[in-house]
Amino acid sequence: MDAQLYQQVLLAVQVSHSPLAAPADRQAAYAFCEEFKTRPDCALYAVAIYKNPTQNAANGDSSSNVSALEKHTRQHFALHVLEHYVLTAWSVLPVSEQSTLRVELVELLLRTERSDSEEEPLFLKEKKVALIAAIAKRQFPQRWPEFLPELLQIWQCGSAKQIELVLMILRSLAEDCVSSNFNTSIPPARRKDILQGLNACLPQLFPVVYQELEKQYAQYQSPTTSPAARASSKQLIHAALQMLKEFLDWLPIDKPVDPSTNLIYVAVLLLSDPEFRLASADCLDVYMSRNFKDSRDIMLQVTGMIIEKVSALDVLDLSSDFEGNLRFHKKINDILVTWGANQLDTLLAQDAQSSPQQQQEEMALLQAVLKNLCRLFTHPSLIITEAQIVLWLTVLKHKTILKQGEAFLGDILAQLRQVSFEKYFKLGSPDRDDDDVANSFVIQCSAEEFDDHHDYLAFFGNFRGRLYALVRVLVQLHPTVALQMLLERVTFVTTQYTVGTDHLSADRRLCTELSTAFLYHEGISALVDCVVKQLPQATMENPTNQQLLHSILQCILAYDSNDPLLKFRQMFVLSAFSKYYVLDGNVLTSVFEILFANINFMLPGEDVHGAMSNDTMNVRRRALASLVSICQAIPAHILPVLPVLCTKVQELFAADRVLDSEGVLLYEMLILVSNSMGNADEKVQFVQQIVQEPLSQWIAPEMTALVSSPQNIVAAVEAAPANPESRKLLLKVVKTLTTLYGIAKRAGAEGFVQTWPHLLPNLMALMRSMHALYEPAMKDAILKTSTACWLMSLSMDEIAQLLGGKHQLEEEDIAKLPPASKWSKWHKNVRDVTYHVVGLALGQAGSYNNPQVMSYFQDSVLNNLEVMEHRHFKSALAYVFLPFLKACPQPLYPSLLDPVLTHVFQHLVLRFSTCFIKASMLDASTVNKTKKTLWSALVVGVEEAKHDVVQEKMLMDLARQVMEFLESAIDAKTVIGVDTDNPKHVVNPEDEYQRDFILLQSASLPFAIGAILVQIIGWKDTLSCRKAALLGEKLVNMLHNETKFNALLGQELFTAALEALMHEHVGHVKEDGLKWELINLARNIYCRLTLGLVPVEECKGIDPCNQPVRPAHMLCMIPRSILLSLPDVSLAQVDALDAFLREKHSMKTQKNAFKEFLEVPMLAIKQAKALASGNTSPLAGADGKKQIQDLPEKLVIQAKEYEAAVKLHETQNANLDAGSLFGR
Template sequence: MDQQLYARLLLAVEVSHSPLAPAAERQAAYAFCEEFKTRADCALYSVAIYKNPALDGQPLSLLQRHTRQHFALHVLEHYVLTKWSNRPAAEQAALRAELVDLLLRDGSESSSPAPEDEPVYIKEKKVALLAAIAKRAFPQRWPDLIPELLQLWQRGSARQGELVLMILRSLAEDCVSSSFNTSIPPARRKDILQGLNACLPQLFPVVYHELETQYALYQSPAAAATTAASAAARRASQRLLHAALQMLKEFLDWLPLDAPAAPANNLVFVAVQLLGDREFRVAAAECLEVYLSRSFGKEHRKLLLQVTGALVDKVSGLDLTDLATDLEADLRFHKKVNDVLVTWGTHQLDTFLTPPESGAMAQQQQQQEMALLHALLRTLCRLFAHPSLIAAEAQVVLWLSVLKNKAILAQGDAFRAELVAQLRQVAFEKYFKLSSPDRDGDGDASGDSVACQVSAEEFDDHHEYVAFFGNFRGRLYALLRVLVHLDATVALQLLLERVTFVLATYPAGADHLSADRGLCTERSTAFLYHEGMSALVDCVVKQLPPAALAAPANRALLDALLARVLAFASGDPLLQLRQALVLSAFAKYYALDGAVLPRVFEVLVGTITFLLPGEDVHGLLSADTVALRRRALASLVSICQAIPAHILPVLPALCAKVEELFAADAVLDAEGVLLYEMLVLVANSMPAAAERAQFVEQVVHEPLARWTAPDVTALVGSPEAIVSAIEAAESRPATRKLLREVVKTLTTLYGIAKRAGAEAFERSWTLLLPNLMALMRSLHALYAPAIKDAVLQTASASWLLILSVDELAQLLGGKHQLEDEAELAQLPPAAKWAKWHKNVRDVTCHVAGLALGQPAFYRHPQAAAFFENSILSHIDAMEHRHLKNALAYVYLPFLKACPPELFPSLLDPVLSLLLGHVVQRFARCFVKAADANANAIDAATTTRGARTTPWSALVVGVEDAKRDVAQEKMLLDLARQVLEFLELAIDAKTVVGGDTDTPKHVMSPADEYQRNFILLQSPTLPFAVGAVLVQVLTWKDTLSCRKAALLADKLVNALHADPRAHALLGRDLFAAVLEALLHEHVGHVKEDGLKWELINLARNIYCRLALGLTPVEECKGVDPAKQPPRPVASLCALPRELLLSLPDATPAQVAALDALLREKHSVKTQKNAFKEFLEAPMLALRQAAARASGTSSPLAVDGSVKQIQDLPEKLVIQAKEHAAAAKLRETHVADLDASALFNL
């Protein structure tokens, strides 16, 4: 060994870890260390460094010693990962023995410090090194691994036992956990797990004995002493116990269910008992959670009963409410116990409820089992009342299953009564949003300080809490629905109590008031109570079944509820808003008691004209005032929509009131739209169609006349007219009014058309469509290059092309994201035209979508011209946000409503042009991983994933980072909308039996006919759809890519037999799948689910096109192994050529893959085969990218193959061989006398 090299290496390690060394020296030292790792004798030097980190006996600090030893272990691990498979068996065995002796010895005989002083990273590196060897040798070439480790453990100390347990944990983890097992081939994983399973009879008794011994030492009075020796012994025992539980957690996921619960060494019982120990309770709960997620089945039901009994006995005695000692630790444990019980309910409830055999004893046993289940459910109820919202949220799905379970329902009300009462009480309490982390310590006596402290642990801030609470309340809504159906009277009584309490206790705000008027804000306690009360009323009252509504007792409770709500009076707009929301929830009740409607209408109509002191309806209104007025109108519309026939008798009075409001000019433009909608909804209940049509014509006459007026026609006729009007608006009030009326009139027409129905509004479309199509054409033309350049030079109209503040806030996730942007507060008055543009474009798309959804549109003589000249005009210049809205609100209604007879003449050309442009847009906008590597695009640009293109919106007023996020979000939204559009085009599903327990998703005959036209009859659409999917598959958005993979699979299933589609499927689509699998975006890693879906798509393409194989599910009446081969001329060679073109892929490997796919027809086996085949090309591409980038990464080093190879030796488990031989001897006669038979 070269002493000079040895010294240089130690110096390089020292420099590379020194924060005081210059950057150039650190980089040079790091490069020297990386180069050293490629030497053939690096293992020899590393062993020497680990044994003697010091040079010539020089003194070292512990940090220096550990740094050098860690480097030595790192080099040894690299040696095993890259060179182990190429070394002779004798050399492997010698190095393995030396490393085991070196790393697992106690250290008491050497000058090195005791391993108890070793930091965790040294221990983990030791474990990683030995586990890497075991993964390559055990059990075929290292059959004595477990006996060796156990011998070292039993002869050594607790420190050695800890390392042994960590090695076993790592080995099992690497074979079982999806986060680690991707580097081990399936056959190798199977061998390792079988080897471990065969060693369980030797392993578990030792583990059980050591757990007993070490736990006794840990709790002994001697260990609790304050001496250094006793403290060290206690820490060693503590670490070993934690290591044992971590190892057990990994083993419990795969070993036979009865193995850890054997009477002689019942490790599951140990885990249950450790739930009572503060130090080990969380680790024990994690073990139980894994074990109870297994499938026990009927054959292990007795074992399940034993485990459940022990668990319930232990958990029932735990204090799961006290958080005073250590909030963070106690909260974590309580949630873990909750997870254990929820896991039990999710996976074991059906098995537990399997009825035992009939008989007297069986009936008694069933009673005992149901008592055990009741005790477990009571514990779940205790945890449901826990301050943790996350714990309660995790239980809701389980409780829905429990309350609907037939076996539990058969037990009668006595079994459920206590549980249902507790659930109902807690669900009502948790429906109030009172535990925000921001409310902790604000001095509000009404707030639960413990709940707020728990929320502060669970959520980063108020915004995260609110986002979670929305989903949580949605789950509670489903649970309360079941509880209300079980006993509606009790639910209404509880609701009445809470409404009475809230209205009496919080008639006005007292905290977190607005600075200008002293009114409630969304943080005020009064508002939070009123908001929770209104949401609870909306939930309970709307869920009442008809029979419950008809019950006299319930009618009395509803009458009392409504009386209290109507009697409430407040000048606070936020509290009145909740009152208006509550009134809309009683629509079903109004149908039974119409006498109360006049009072309800009086309150709501009075609220429509609400104004705070000093406000003017045509001046500046506060946001709360506008929200209240809109809410009152929305409640009126909701009531009229729910019971129009009951409102019809008072329709004349409603019309008179609406005319009065319009005459007094007391409503805003948007409010007038809702008033029109209300009248049309009531008119829809008129019995005669002619009468309904006449009423709609009367209502629509004025807005339609305004829409077709000459000044409006001139304004919408060209983009230049719009630009000129906006430029003149500041100085001409009439022009400013005209621009406002365009939005108002079109919104009014949209509201009427949406509510009126096809027949009543049919004659109006003829008058409405010309100007509508002209406006759409003009809006699209604003982005034509010549016009766009001219508009950007104007002072006011330039804001038409800029993203509005509302859109920006929505893209960034809420207005709170813009609170720190000072530039937005300084925007000029002309910035309002950005919002005007958004509003007019949105309503134009909505009205156009309504028109395209009507049969009358397709009878219009100008229907095709409308598409060519307006809807599709300047599509190549539309921004991402506008194309996304057009897809959702214009093209989607067209897709679903286009008559089948117009598919060839209208649907085909429109979709072909639309999808063709989408392909071009995505090809330019998407930064692919391969392009990023080839063109060396900087990492920041690659991470953003969106280049600056003509379709990027103009964003002002925010920093560059937020501008980039907004641009990326617009592209992301467009991509997802395109995928949703394609899904509805070729894989539309309709829910059948949604009101049953077994709803189904089926394709309707109309959707199937359209799908067949698009994929099988159209000459262009299949290729346009495929081209879009090719672009999306190689992009970075996981959600889009997953949906594209599923749609591509449908495309392959439909088109694989068509030779015209072979180039699309076998070349373009297959290449896109390979690129998505083999390349990764910078800063983006595909999740396992997506990877398997891509692998399945590649498998499907290859099997169908290259091999002509039919999937098992389609081989009806034919043996999959004997399906007749397809003619060679009908096959496609392109997928095989692509596989052969991959780096490190050989013809022999492809031939072996072909043979396996033909022989093995299991989809899982075929996917595993594809995954293993692609691992070598994937590593080769990463190595090439690393070398091209000039990095010193290990991937850049030739020959650094880290793949674990299958061992050629057949795995022989002696215990199994002996058992098989014994069984053979038992079932067959050993010595038969056949002499008489053969005349011998």
């Protein structure tokens, strides 16, 4: 060896790991190390460095000044060099040299025991393990059949350190073959060979593991064991459990519970040991996720063991070792939830021949499982409770369980009700403090599980949504008990928490969202809403239940507070009793008096036309919203007092005591009640009276002039600061349109039919003007103005919504914005209400009798679509085009629906192709940077770093809205039987006709839709991509018989699916669900178009295995050519795939085959990317040298061969006399 080079290597390793070295020096050291790894003799130096890490020269001189860290760093580098050498040189070495190299490395890393007693760091152990496992993945079992015997020999004769390495190697090998995070680097055939080889070794391996665990645990527990020996035993036990966890995911289900080596029993016993309980729980969680359908007795046996142990554990104690106990409790909860998700149906599928006693024992076991789940359901951790809810919904709807009666479920249901009601309250925020011991543990858990109050609230919203579903089921089972519990809690909250006492506002000393009083009122109002709203009418009519409801309502009505947050909750909950008001009409007077009184709610010093706090306005609007809700639910019962309501509304308007937005809700309330009028003419007349005033304002000359052109709007906005009349007219646009929208929405088609001809001309003119604001010349002119320029920017509310909440905004930045910035919100409000009203018009069949309907689309709806911002396009799709899609009459499909949708879709293809950045186009300089396009919005009021986030979110929202629109167009489904246990999705005849027209009759729409799906599939939004993959499959299923679609389906869509699988965006990892959907899309295209195969479910009267051959001219060979063009794919592999797909018709089997086929080119592409990027990971081997190759030798496992021979012999009749067959 070159002594100078040796010293240079050591120096480079030292510099590259030194925090004191200059960046340039470290970079030079990195480059030197990388270049050194490419030398043919690098392994020679690496072995020398590894053997003598303290040696500073090639001549053998050692130094005592080398620190332990530096020594381990040198050894780690040496192992890294050896790993690189093995991985890059392996494929070019002869088999004999591979074996020689393997023997030398095993001797060096495993057999050679170090003389010092110093503990090796984990990173050094893991590197040794990775190197040996890399060799095993390339040779075991065909070319390394002695793998396990060699490891077991080392185990029997070696030290504890060597045994630990053996366990880690076995764990790593199994993990690399099974885990989806690692197995993509191993070809499918190799994975199967390795797992079969490991499986064959289990009879020799498991007894040794079992004995070692027994020995080490006895040593660990012995009081005479030294600390060093105890630490060694602890490490070995952990290593054994980690190895066992990886094996339990795939080995035969009966192996871990073999009586002689019952490793599951060991794991159960270790649950009570604080040191090993987490690792043991991981093992049991994996095992209980397996399929025990054919091993039911084993499942019952293991379940009994686990439940017996868990029942003896205290899974609620957090008083000591809080973090450790909390993690352990979650693990136990995971085991039980996993059991429920995977084994519940197996347990309930009782054999009809089983004895009554056996059935009784099994149900007792189930009851024990449920009781332990109940114990954990009471845990202070919301995450533990939330993880169980879906399981409880399954349990409480299972007919077999419900048949067991009150004796079986009584205590369980009582505890579930108690805990569900308690956890409906947001009392566990990490920002709170509580002297109550029980709730202090809840807060401690939240502080451990959530970053802050916002994180807690985000979780709690989803948590309560799930808990809502469980409470509903519990109430349905025992409504009277639930109402009694609800009354107790309502009484407690309204009497004990009448005012806020903590976390009060600084100015008025009123409740904030952290005040205990508010949290109780918010929780009880939400709980009342959940329980009361879902009660069936028959349940309400029960005298006992009716009396309980009356008592609950009286408690709410009797409560009085001037705190706006508490008052808001009172106003909210009154709307929950709508169905009860039908039974007790007398109470409606009191309810309406309170609601009308709070329309005028104000705090001292506030004025309806001056300053009012947001909390005050929320109370007023909530009172109005509750009035509207009640009138909508029971209009016929309120109709007799409609004149009284009209009088009250007139009084409010006359006194000028309501805001414009509040006036809209008052109009809606009156219209809702009038809808129950029996006489249609009388109803129309009433609506016309209501609509007369806002309509006259809308068609006034000054309003017509304003909305008729974008220039007039811009001029009015620019003059507004100095001209009150201009400002008043602009604000009247929002007020008038909002009022007309509220009336039209509630009045229905018949009530508003006479108004549309007067309303639409100005409405369409306004829409045209709004769209024209974004014409390039017009936009440039507006941006040069001082006030009207704010029309082009996003409002702060929009920005907050896009960023995830107002807490993302900085108050200092908002305060710097000028008063004119509020015109951005005015613009948003005008555009939104315009789209809503237009959508309402287009959603009514009568609108299409208007001869001007086509001109409305050409001149207004579709006008300037090409320059519309993403956010506006999204709104137009949701509020305008979707109602049009659903309401357009079938006779107008060719003349109206087809051209309108074609125009929209073709523009979307252009927009998406411009905006989406393909993964192949990304480089380091463009990652996370949004391309500025014609449709980029003006963002102000937030830091520059958030601008790209806002732009990207608007594009993502548009993409998702487009997918929802396409779903409504070609895959619309209606849910029937929502209130039953078996809801179904069906296709309405109208939706089916529309789908068939769009896909089968239109000449342009299928191609436009396909082009959109191709763009979306290649983008990075998982949700949009999943929908696009599913809709792509819909296209394939409907269009595959038409050869004119071969290019679209066989080339563009097929290529998009493969590219999405193989070329992922930087920072974008596709989830497994999406990957399977993309694989299925590609499989479906290939089977239908290239092979001419029809799925089994479509083979009516045809044998799936003998389908008639499709004519050659009907087949599309483009997908086959694409597969042959993929890297590392041969003709033989494609032929084998074709043969397999023709033979196996199960969709699942075909998907697995396609996945395994695609893994080879996927790995090659990843390696090419790693190489191109200069990455030094194992993927970056030149020319694919680091790739794991399939072995040509056939795998022969003697034990399996022997079993097959015995089975064949047993099936033959040895005494069979065949002589008579030949006439002897």
